[in-house]
Amino acid sequence: MADSISSGLAIRARGLTKDFGHVVAVNNLDLDVPRSRIYGFLGPNGSGKSTSIRMLCGLLTPTHGAIRVLGLEIPRQAEQLRRKVGYMTQKFSLFEDLTVTENLNFIANIYTLTRAEQKIRIPEAMERYELGRLTRQRAGTLSGGQKQRLALAAATLHQPELLFLDEPTSAVDPENRRAFWESLFDLVGEGTTILVSTHYMDEAERCHALAILDLGVLVAAGSPDQLSAGIDAAVIVVQSREPRKVSRFLDHQAIVHSTAQIGNILRVMVDRDVPDAAEFLKKAVSEAGLPVDHCEKVHPSLEDVFVAATQARKAARDKKE
């Protein structure tokens, strides 16, 4: 395998696979994560995000495949990797009965920070993640957003080169999610590489690049723009006073892959090679005696990419059965 340091990659995985009995949680995953970027794993529950992350940070042995992280071969050199990475899970993994300060002291000892390092880094982390007023509060009594800030402070106390964040924002409100992402961009600005899993489309849009996972398989990868450009469908927005009826009608049209309703607007995915698809749909809907106010081809969103990619896989599976 080419040296991942010289190629500028923080993570390189090939054929990464994990079976749990009959369940293939991660299926032949190839992954290239560049340094000093935010790389996303986007996928629904059970798509293999956590299992992949646990293998990449050396906590779980793959059934097959080769992994290189920060130039180290994983899991063989996992011990050497430990101090170079941070890992934060959805449940935040804090010591609920310890105070904020005690949590950070405890973590600092686990990472074997020297006393001198602790004296500088712990107050720095308190300041940076706005924990100063909470030092003596037990972690178990903190709000979701406060727990999240403490967990991020703990995961970055040893200044890791690479940070694994497994659905770090699932348990917090939108305002805290926004602030959390600002912190992530600060870390990236300082050179940290971040791999973050999410099932939120708006978070996926913020990543420099991402991998879309579905049932353990990587279905698409690239920057949000590359993914939108590469979608194997066109997206037409249809506005109507009778969106349910129009939706039911469109679902039976040969060129239509799927429809999704957002308020009074339908997002319709159609064959990419149909010329003037918006005009075509508008005419078809009118001729069926249904009201249609507006029809327009739009730029695909990541959600469209996700839907198109998972539908294509489902169609292929159904065909096989």
Ligand SMILES: Nc1ncnc2c1ncn2[C@@H]1O[C@H](COP(=O)(O)OP(=O)(O)O)[C@@H](O)[C@H]1O
């Ligand atoms: N320890 C385990 N034993 C058996 N099955 C597991 C285990 N961990 C995960 N799985 C299964 O592997 C699949 C992927 O799970 P996971 O990686 O947790 O997905 P995600 O994090 O995307 O929700 C799921 O079908 C899950 O039930």
Ligand SMILES: [Mg+2]
């Ligand atoms: Mg998970």
